[in-house]
Amino acid sequence: MMNTTTQAGAFSERLYQSSKEIWEQSHRHPFLEELKAGTLDPAKFIYYLKQDYVYLIDYAKMFAYGSIKANDLLTMGKFSELSHSILNVEMGLHRLYAERFGITREELENTEPSPTTIAYTKYLLDVAAHGTLAEVAAAILPCMWSYREIGVLFAAAPGALDHALYRDWILMYSSDEFGELTDWCIGIMDQLAEGLPEPELAKIERHFVMASKLEYMFWDMAYREEAWPV
Numbered sequence: 230m231m232n233t234t235t236q237a238g239a240f241s242e243r244l245y246q247s248s249k250e251i252w253e254q255s256h257r258h259p260f261l262e263e264l265k266a267g268t269l270d271p272a273k274f275i276y277y278l279k280q281d282y283v284y285l286i287d288y289a290k291m292f293a294y295g296s297i298k299a300n301d302l303l304t305m306g307k308f309s310e311l312s313h314s315i316l317n318v319e320m321g322l323h324r325l326y327a328e329r330f331g332i333t334r335e336e337l338e339n340t341e342p343s344p345t346t347i348a349y350t351k352y353l354l355d356v357a358a359h360g361t362l363a364e365v366a367a368a369i370l371p372c373m374w375s376y377r378e379i380g381v382l383f384a385a386a387p388g389a390l391d392h393a394l395y396r397d398w399i400l401m402y403s404s405d406e407f408g409e410l411t412d413w414c415i416g417i418m419d420q421l422a423e424g425l426p427e428p429e430l431a432k433i434e435r436h437f438v439m440a441s442k443l444e445y446m447f448w449d450m451a452y453r454e455e456a457w458p459v
């Protein structure tokens with residue numbers, strides 16, 4: 230495993246270790262193995278893109294909550310910068326892909342969330358409604374950090390960038406800009422965890438592990454093109 234934990238402090242290293250095996254299972258999931266090889270069925274990618282678009286609407290709100298819960302202007306500003314970047318840069322990539330596939334913006338935005346998307350986003354929003362800023366940071370971190378890890382690993386994988394279809398996706402998540410935003414999230418997590426009692430740290434760790442499991446489930450959901458049973 231390539232070390233992408235460039236700025237990890239003590240607590241974020243503990244978080245990383247807590248979910249390392251879950252992340253590795255994600256990396257080995259056929260959705261990502263095939264995306265890396267360029268063989269992923271575009272229908273599965275389109276399904277993912279649409280679910281991820283509605284996921285990102287709620288995910289962007291998590292950073293808005295981060296801004297509300299922050300107590301200093303620097304942190305507020307950074308959380309709102311992150312929210313802006315999700316809505317305009319990351320979701321811009323989804324809109325571009327949708328255009329390539331002939332999917333309208335309206336269709337993209339009106340995607341009915343699958344059971345797994347609901348589970349993930351509502352879990353996050355529950356943490357935002359009831360948790361501390363440190364809990365919010367822990368819940369949103371696996372998303373950024375695991376994608377950065379995947380992006381960096383895939384960008385370095387021989388041939389992965391040669392496949393026209395998935396190249397832009399890999400470039401987005403391996404970009405310096407995405408990496409810097411991820412490092413900021415890791416840094417604020419370490420800062421917020423400093424001096425907290427162990428039961429609080431354990432609760433934060435549970436959010437991180439839960440979000441990591443939901444990340445795995447998101448890949449699996451897309452590969453299965455999960456639908457509502459009724």
Ligand SMILES: Cc1ncc(CO)c(N)n1
Nearest residue numbers: 281284372373376444447
């Ligand atoms: C489900 C999910 N997790 C993480 C990211 C990265 O922001 C994303 N776009 N979607």
